[in-house]
Amino acid sequence: MTAAAEHPVGLRIIGGTKIYPGTVALKSVDFELRMGAVNVLVGENGAGKSTMMKVIAGVEQLTEGRIEMEGEEVRFTSTDDAERHGIGMIFQELNLFPNLTVAENIFMAHEKTRYGFDIDAEGQRAETRRLMKRLEHNIDPDTLVGDLKVGQQQIVEIAKSLARKAKILILDEPTSALSATEVEILFKVIAELKTEGVGLVYISHRMDELIRVGDYITVLRDGAITGARSMEGVDVPWIVRSMIGESSKDFAKEIEHPYGEEALRVEEIRLPDSGGGFVVDGVSFSLRQGEILGIYGLMGAGRTELLETIIGRHHLADGEVWVNGKKMGKPSVSDRISHGLALIPEDRKHDGLVQILSIRENMTLSSLGAVTRGFHMNLAAEKSRVAEFVKRMVIKIASPENPVSSLSGGNQQKVVISKALMTGPKVLLMDEPSRGIDIGAKAEVFRVMRQLAAEGLGIVFVTSDLEEVLSLSDRIIVMSNGRITGTFNRDEATDTKLVQASAAGHNPDADQLNRKTA
Incomplete structure (x- = not known):
């Protein structure tokens, strides 16, 4: 048959x-x-x-x-x-x-x-x-x-x-x-x-x-x-x-550049969970200007919660955060954005965009001060700024006045990234930046990340994709059960080492993946 x-x-x-x-x-x-x-x-x-x-x-x-x-x-x-x-x-x-x-x-x-x-x-x-x-x-x-x-x-x-x-x-x-x-x-x-x-x-x-x-x-x-x-x-x-029409994914062409001063440092970050333990448990690391730090781990490792804590979302969190040598005060999202932190959230629909607003309004939502004169917005300046980022991020749109909900998932993600970049961050935190993005869009986003790093921006990005973290990162941290279980430079990192590190702490997801890899 x-x-x-x-x-x-x-x-x-x-x-x-x-x-x-x-x-x-x-x-x-x-x-x-x-x-x-x-x-x-x-x-x-x-x-x-x-x-x-x-x-x-x-x-x-x-x-x-x-x-x-x-x-x-x-x-x-x-x-x-x-x-x-x-x-x-x-x-x-x-x-x-x-x-x-x-x-x-x-x-x-x-x-x-x-x-x-x-x-x-x-x-x-x-x-x-x-x-x-x-x-x-x-x-x-x-x-x-x-x-x-x-x-x-x-x-x-x-x-x-x-x-x-x-x-x-x-x-x-x-x-x-x-x-x-x-x-x-x-x-x-x-x-x-x-x-x-x-x-x-x-x-x-x-x-x-x-x-x-x-x-x-x-x-x-x-x-x-x-x-x-x-x-x-x-x-x-x-x-x-x-x-x-291409035979190569071309995730990220290398742009060699020296690293600058320390852009971000976190020490002993802890975030309690409802059961008396910790979702993030004593995490410390530093990031230099122009460096891309990948955080690899499986679901439940505490990666998303770590980025949310750094941006100031959780008031019950403990630990210390420095941005460009300045110690941050009590957790406050607006305060940390003003000091140079920006977050690309994992769930763009609920945390990154306002679906009923236009593409233009979403892109400038976090940086209205840059296009405001006194009590009035400079609409011409706003439109010019939006057009610049639409071109830079290769966002496919018919008009910036269309609702952002009319865009495909990958183009919505590019709008979220543009919104963050418009704040002029010193450190960009990216949670699963390629979620729901096709090969071509990934290549565009990753090339932008490399270019931003070459310009001196420090980038921390979370992913559960081994190929991505190995292709893009200058340095890799592995998390499991809220803790750092491995740190690797680009030259020494392998998929086997990352999977083994992610299995530490008896994470059942990691255990299964480790057996498959072995």
């Missing part, structure tokens, strides 16, 4: 075109989604991947063209309409209610009821426990989603889709916030869904994942399909050529 016969087409887009004001997001695409298989969808940020999936999920409607299911034309006017046809989607930007419990989020708008009107809260909690067991997570159904870490919220988002029992499931960057162990669990669930005949669409910028999990691949570039085939025989160079 041929692969096509094993995996019948469950949904087709024929001549699909989607036009936004000033932008053609999809250009006459023909797409086939096969059932009982993983349909990989790749392309640079802004290529049209998320737009095409939003059309299938009922979030957007085609300007031209049609959708067919089982040979019949269908039209999804809403997400509810798509769900009635068995389509579910896990969005790249988490779509959860932080002030509701895990169980309430999972069954939002699909509540279990008794006699059709009374919500069966206990039944929802029981089903949530079953889903969490399937996903191998011990998350209490009554926990508020806002109290969970980003990786745990991603697990809740996945559980929410599993609860819908969709026939077609779209996963948009599902592993962007997951640890190595959580990724393995997700892949096991995907394999189970395939055996049940579910058709899956898998969007990711992680090439190794695509090749490992995919059965069929479709490549988009500038809203058009540039390649569609079985995954058999596909390798990374083929994917990259189809995406951007």
